[in-house]
Amino acid sequence: MSQDIPISERTLRELLPERLTWSLCIHIDKGKEVWVVTGMLVQYLESATDSVIIRYEAHNPIGVIGGK
Amino acid sequence: MENLLKNPTSSLFYGTKVEDIMESDPVRVTKDTKYKDLVELWKGRGRAYAVISNEWGFYSAISAQKILEIGMRCKTNLVISDLPKKQPVTFKKGDTFGSVINSMFENKARKILLEGSNKYLSDRLIIETISEKMKHLRVTDDFLNDPVDIVKLEEAIVIYDDLKINEVSKMMYDMAHPFVIYKDWLVTPWDICKVLLSPDITEYVVK
Numbered sequence: 500m501s502q503d504i505p506i507s508e509r510t511l512r513e514l515l516p517e518r519l520t521w522s523l524c525i526h527i528d529k530g531k532e533v534w535v536v537t538g539m540l541v542q543y544l545e546s547a548t549d550s551v552i553i554r555y556e557a558h559n560p561i562g563v564i565g566g567k
Numbered sequence: 568m569e570n571l572l573k574n575p576t577s578s579l580f581y582g583t584k585v586e587d588i589m590e591s592d593p594v595r596v597t598k599d600t601k602y603k604d605l606v607e608l609w610k611g612r613g614r615a616y617a618v619i620s621n622e623w624g625f626y627s628a629i630s631a632q633k634i635l636e637i638g639m640r641c642k643t644n645l646v647i648s649d650l651p652k653k654q655p656v657t658f659k660k661g662d663t664f665g666s667v668i669n670s671m672f673e674n675k676a677r678k679i680l681l682e683g684s685n686k687y688l689s690d691r692l693i694i695e696t697i698s699e700k701m702k703h704l705r706v707t708d709d710f711l712n713d714p715v716d717i718v719k720l721e722e723a724i725v726i727y728d729d730l731k732i733n734e735v736s737k738m739m740y741d742m743a744h745p746f747v748i749y750k751d752w753l754v755t756p757w758d759i760c761k762v763l764l765s766p767d768i769t770e771y772v773v774k
Contacts, residue, residue, distance in 0.1 A: 514602060541695045552626065565588060
């Protein structure tokens, strides 16, 4: 990798070729009540996962709840 | 947290569905997204979180904490004291949940320091208190006016060396809830995300 390209101009693939996808999303299905997701947030906020995605019909992420 | 200000009652937790309070359409990136474009997307949303499809047919998370892995692999002479100083956002004993949460939003701060100390509370600690001690607000009639003294505070790590950006990134990467104080500088993963936009940071060790 060229030494004079700023990090900001590099792709995520170049920066973390092996580890980019190692932090799996934590998810909850649409239709669940909010009290369920709060327990998950206590565990994952401020971690590499940081938020919980809401999915609908198989694996499609439709939203996110977490730190802002 | 913003939903707590709109509806500070247990009905937020029981009877409300996750899709009613979620932010729709998470930021999606690919392996070919440039770092600067990722951060611009985050700034636009006001949330440092993106999803990326992975090789297992699902999605992985890219967060500010994840970017510490990039920060610790860069080679730079930039140090903590090269970061912009931030006025600490503080609260006092006896302050209410309403005033603290409002202050966090007004200052775009997820962590807020107890005045004159390195103890802090955060969105995570507030949600933990609501869930466990306040039984999802079933044990209070006036949450926003309740004092935050019930929250068990955590402590930011105070350091005495002006560490390089890669060094402080590594230190925070090893912390469960990264938050570092050096003199008047408060360092969070988001500060690392921003400094990595510097055109002066070019050297990088992939492995």
